[in-house]
Amino acid sequence: MAELIIISTLNGVLYGMLLFLMASGLTLIFSMMGVLNFAHASFYMLGAFLGYQISQWAGFVPALILAPMIAGGIGALVERYGLRTVHKNGHVAELLFTFGLAFIIEEVIQMIWGKLSVDYRVPSWLDFSAFTIYATNYPAYKTFMLLFSIVIFIGLIFLLTRTRAGLIIQASLSHPNMVGMLGHNVPRVFMLVFGLGTALAAIAGVIAGAAYVTQSNMAALLGPILFVVVVVGGLGSLWGAFVASLLIGLLQTFAIASDWSLNKFFGDFITPTRGTLLFDVWNVTIAQVGPILPYLLLVLVLIFRPTGLFGTRET
Amino acid sequence: MKWQMPKKLLGLAAVGLVAGAGYLALPQKTEAQGATIKIAYVDPLSGPMAGIGDTGLKNFQFILEEINAKGGANGQKLEVVPFDNKLNAQETIVQVQKAIDSGIRIITQGNGTAFAIAISEFVTKYNERNPGKEVIYLNYAAVDPILTNAKCSYWHFRWDANTEQKMAAITAFLKDKKDVKKMYLINQDYAFGHGVRDLAVKFLKEKRPDIEVVGNELHPLAKITDFAPYIAKIKASGADSIITGNWGNDISLLIKAAADAGLQVNFFTFYAGGTGGPTAIKQANLSNRVFAVGEGFANIPHKASQDFEKGLRDKYKVGLFYPRGVNQLRMLAAAITQAKSDDPKKFAAVLHGMKFEVFNGGEGIMRADDHQFMQPMYMASFGPIKADQPFDEENTGWGWSIAGKVDSKDTAVPTTCKMNKPS
Numbered sequence: 001m002a003e004l005i006i007i008s009t010l011n012g013v014l015y016g017m018l019l020f021l022m023a024s025g026l027t028l029i030f031s032m033m034g035v036l037n038f039a040h041a042s043f044y045m046l047g048a049f050l051g052y053q054i055s056q057w058a059g060f061v062p063a064l065i066l067a068p069m070i071a072g073g074i075g076a077l078v079e080r081y082g083l084r085t086v087h088k089n090g091h092v093a094e095l096l097f098t099f100g101l102a103f104i105i106e107e108v109i110q111m112i113w114g115k116l117s118v119d120y121r122v123p124s125w126l127d128f129s130a131f132t133i134y135a136t137n138y139p140a141y142k143t144f145m146l147l148f149s150i151v152i153f154i155g156l157i158f159l160l161t162r163t164r165a166g167l168i169i170q171a172s173l174s175h176p177n178m179v180g181m182l183g184h185n186v187p188r189v190f191m192l193v194f195g196l197g198t199a200l201a202a203i204a205g206v207i208a209g210a211a212y213v214t215q216s217n218m219a220a221l222l223g224p225i226l227f228v229v230v231v232v233g234g235l236g237s238l239w240g241a242f243v244a245s246l247l248i249g250l251l252q253t254f255a256i257a258s259d260w261s262l263n264k265f266f267g268d269f270i271t272p273t274r275g276t277l278l279f280d281v282w283n284v285t286i287a288q289v290g291p292i293l294p295y296l297l298l299v300l301v302l303i304f305r306p307t308g309l310f311g312t313r314e315t
Numbered sequence: 316m317k318w319q320m321p322k323k324l325l326g327l328a329a330v331g332l333v334a335g336a337g338y339l340a341l342p343q344k345t346e347a348q349g350a351t352i353k354i355a356y357v358d359p360l361s362g363p364m365a366g367i368g369d370t371g372l373k374n375f376q377f378i379l380e381e382i383n384a385k386g387g388a389n390g391q392k393l394e395v396v397p398f399d400n401k402l403n404a405q406e407t408i409v410q411v412q413k414a415i416d417s418g419i420r421i422i423t424q425g426n427g428t429a430f431a432i433a434i435s436e437f438v439t440k441y442n443e444r445n446p447g448k449e450v451i452y453l454n455y456a457a458v459d460p461i462l463t464n465a466k467c468s469y470w471h472f473r474w475d476a477n478t479e480q481k482m483a484a485i486t487a488f489l490k491d492k493k494d495v496k497k498m499y500l501i502n503q504d505y506a507f508g509h510g511v512r513d514l515a516v517k518f519l520k521e522k523r524p525d526i527e528v529v530g531n532e533l534h535p536l537a538k539i540t541d542f543a544p545y546i547a548k549i550k551a552s553g554a555d556s557i558i559t560g561n562w563g564n565d566i567s568l569l570i571k572a573a574a575d576a577g578l579q580v581n582f583f584t585f586y587a588g589g590t591g592g593p594t595a596i597k598q599a600n601l602s603n604r605v606f607a608v609g610e611g612f613a614n615i616p617h618k619a620s621q622d623f624e625k626g627l628r629d630k631y632k633v634g635l636f637y638p639r640g641v642n643q644l645r646m647l648a649a650a651i652t653q654a655k656s657d658d659p660k661k662f663a664a665v666l667h668g669m670k671f672e673v674f675n676g677g678e679g680i681m682r683a684d685d686h687q688f689m690q691p692m693y694m695a696s697f698g699p700i701k702a703d704q705p706f707d708e709e710n711t712g713w714g715w716s717i718a719g720k721v722d723s724k725d726t727a728v729p730t731t732c733k734m735n736k737p738s
Contacts, residue, residue: 004551007576011543115361116369117564129577136550137577142543212540213564217362221538256544257551259530287548288504288533 003134008257009250014142016249017149021204022222023229023241024156025197031236032173032193034091035083038098040201041223042105047071047202048209048218049113052120060123060210068202075198079191102219110216117215145207152203153242160238169193173236228298234311243309248294255290351392352657354379354453354647355414357407357424357434360399363537364563366590367426371455371640372397373631375423378644381623388651393644395423402426402537404433411437415450420659421647425456425475425637426562428507435462435471442470442737449737451659453647455640458585459510460728463685467732470659472666472686474643478510478560480692480726481608485558485583486518488606488694488719489526495581497529499554501545503565504533511560511585529554537565542572549578556581567591574599582606587697588636588715593708596697602713603698611638611675612695612715613706620675624706634708641674642688646681660737667736678723685732692726694719 026040050067058066078101086097121127122141129137160166171179172189180186209218229248233240263271263282272278301308356375358368375395383392396419398410407430411422424434434452442449454462454473458481463473476484489495500515502508512531519526529552534545546569549557557580561569566586573580574595582605587596596605613624613634624635635641650665651657668683679690700707700714707714 001551004547007547007550008544011541011547015541110361115365117363117366129575132577135577136547137575139575142575213363213568215363215365218540221540253544256534257548291535291538 003136004257006133007136007138008253010138010142010146012250012253013246014146014249015253016246017146017153018204018208019225019229019249020242020245021149021152022201023226023233023245024153024238025200026226027230027233027236027238027241028169028173028193029197030230032169032176033083033087033094033190035094035098036227037197038095038223039078039101039105040098040197041219041226042102043071043075043198044201044205044208044222045109045216045219046074046105047205048120048214049109049118049205050202051206051209052113052118052214055120055123055210060126064203064206067206068199071202071205072195072199076191076195078198079194083194084187084190102223106216106219113216115216117213120209120214122210141211145211148207149204152200156200157238165192225294228294230308231298232294232301232308234308237308237310237312240308240310248297251293251297252290255293256287258286261285351394352388352421352651353419354393354395354421354423354644355398355411355419356395357398357400357410357414357422357430358426359402360397362402364402364426367563367636368399370590370633370636371425373633374627374635374637374640375644377627377631378641381626382644382648388648389655389657391651391657393648400424400430402430404430407433408437415441420448420450420657421453422450423453423455423643425454428457428459428462428510429505431457431459431462432466432506435466435468438470439468447660449658449660449663451663453643455637455643457507459507461506463687464731467685467730467734469667469686469734469736470663472643472663472681472688474639474646474688476608476610476690476692476726477687477728478507478514479728481585482511482514482518483728484608484692484694484719484721484726485606486515486522487721488608489519489523489583492581495523495526495556497552497554497556498526499530499532499549499552499557499580500528501530501532501534501549501557501559501561501569503536503561505536508533508536508560511558515558534565537563539565539568542569543576545569546572546576546578549573549580550576554580556583558583560585562586562589564591567595570595570599570601570605573601580604584608588612588634588708591709593697593711593713597709597711597713601697603696603716605697606718607695607697607715608692609638609695610642610673610690610692611635612693612717613708614695614700614704614714614716615675615693616703617676621705623674628706634706638674639688639690642671642679642690645674646671680723682727682730685730685734687730689723689727691723692721693717 022044026037029035029037047067050070051063054063054066083094086093126141126144128140130140130143131138168184168189172186176186229241229244233244261283272282356372359365360368379393379395387393398414400407400410411434424431431454438450438452452471454471456475458475458477460477460479500512502512566589584607587605587607627635650662654662654665666681669681671679673679673690677691679688681688695715696718697715698713704714
């Protein structure tokens with residue numbers, strides 16, 4: 001049991017940290033520009049494919065550096081020449097713009113790399129088991145993913161709270177006009193934040209793509225859950241996104257580890273017959289409903305705490 | 316006033332479009348004798364299961380090249396035309412309709428029981444309403460027993476052994492594996508996975524009541540990218556063996572996660588041989604601990620099939636994942652030749668009850684009662700190849716060797732099918 005708990009915690013935290021890498025950019029963009037960026041997960045996917053391609057040519061480390069830079073650059077260009085123009089037509093236009101962008105990115109990726117998953121592997125120098133807990137090996141690469149995302153997280157916190165650029169970003173979040181009056185180029189801040197956000201998503205793509213599967217539907221699989229993280233954590237709150245990511249990561253991992261069902265608790269009192277609707281409801285385990293739990297959380301948070309866990313304004 | 320013209324133009328354009336679409340949708344004229352016979356291949360060619368759909372398509376293309384080189388069917392060439400169903404039931408029917416609209420009367424599909432049932436019902440209904448234009452459905456891999464039992468149809472023919480036959484073969488093999496004591500069941504959460512789970516429980520109770528089922532898991536189909544949480548749970552259960560019907564990415568990622576965690580158990584699988592599976596098994600170093608049930612494997616000592624395998628690998632760099640596909644297409648060609656017609660109604664009557672020498676040797680029969688093909692079944696295990704075994708998989712140096720065999724007659728499970736044979 002202890003083994004299961006420790007391993008599940010590790011797996012959950014790892015998944016949570018990956019979610020955070022993506023959600024941090026999304027929440028910054030969302031709160032600063034009011035744009036719900038539907039294409040955010042597409043930049044995660046773009047990062048994974050670029051990471052695959054560059055690691056084929058130059059190795060994993062160059063991929064880890066170059067792929068996020070390229071994706072971030074594309075993100076900044078999208079903001080500068082796409083969103084900023086569309087912005088004049090209001091939020092609905094922006095929303096539709098990012099929505100369309102997601103499809104375009106997916107289609108372009110399919111055109112370049114095909115519809116099959118690409119053979120993106122963990123680099124051989126990280127392909128061993130780092131340590132053993134009881135009798136379960138924990139892969140070195142996953143340890144690397146975990147440490148790397150923690151480093152990024154600390155760097156991000158440092159950037160936002162301890163540097164001049166971070167202060168301007170924070171100020172632009174709440175008082176964009178005032179920041180503009182003080183002589184700062186607010187549109188450029190927006191562009192940089194958008195680029196930074198997409199680069200973070202691309203980093204997640206580069207490291208997760210090698211560990212999991214790199215294919216053209218990975219954005220669609222992950223996209224919806226990012227919005228859950230942002231809403232549950234609270235708009236614009238980096239800490240909120242951090243806590244919500246870990247919460248959802250752990251929630252999903254532990255749900256899988258659990259075999260509880262209504263039958264287990266109430267089976268002694270009510271035993272439905274096989275084939276009836278109640279029988280199915282009674283015997284569904286938490287592991288089976290695991291994938292929808294985050295959305296349940298989303299609904300509950302929206303009802304009972306619309307500002308999210310750490311947010312200051314309503315969603 | 317300003318908008319009048321564009322609106323009119325728009326209207327005209329719309330009429331034109333509808334008319335054009337209507338024209339395109341019209342069934343083309345029946346092709347003349349000697350023209351190519353087209354087979355619509357309706358399977359996922361994009362998305363998470365595209366790998367498996369793509370392998371199947373290449374298999375089919377190669378098999379048809381061989382058949383065509385030997386004269387085709389009744390003097391006509393055969394051709395497979397891909398249709399991407401995106402692993403979606405609605406899209407499946409759209410694609411089948413599209414195939415029929417373009418004049419194709421032979422449909423083949425294999426991945427996903429739910430889609431197979433949809434096609435079988437659609438084709439059956441279509442044939443009732445369009446006598447003289449019958450369409451036939453050749454199923455090479457959808458294995459829910461229901462297709463040859465409660466929902467059987469005269470127009471559906473299945474070349475793959477169904478879940479019940481496969482599970483019977485696995486559990487017969489387990490009879491002598493006394494080191495298996497604790498079994499974990501992990502399957503995909505849809506009709507097929509439920510079937511595998513229920514049959515495993517049922518057959519284990521009959522054949523190995525001493526085996527304890529320590530876990531019974533269902534996970535979402537084609538959505539999991541990291542099976543690590545499931546592996547942790549399997550480990551905690553103390554299982555020494557796993558039965559899984561997983562296919563496509565769901566089996567290769569499952570074994571990959573087991574490899575990462577260092578989980579050392581036996582895997583009794585339906586489809587461990589699929590793309591990515593062999594690489595993962597080698598990585599997990601599970602020598603001869605992963606088993607697969609099937610109607611044929613590359614290393615079966617049988618010259619004709621090994622020559623065929625070599626030709627396929629030289630040309631497409633993939634192994635034959637579907638020996639049943641060879642049986643299916645060769646029998647199709649033979650039936651068309653024998654019926655002297657590419658009219659499904661005529662050659663279906665030949666397929667009904669047809670006997671045939673199967674790809675890996677031995678006799679198979681398309682049982683007339685339910686259109687379930689009966690064929691010898693094998694259990695194979697995956698490990699380092701021996702000197703007399705010519706084929707490894709995915710350049711791992713490991714390959715399949717035969718660990719057990721069940722003859723055609725012993726795979727015959729009873730059917731409840733009451734078939735409506737057209738007059």
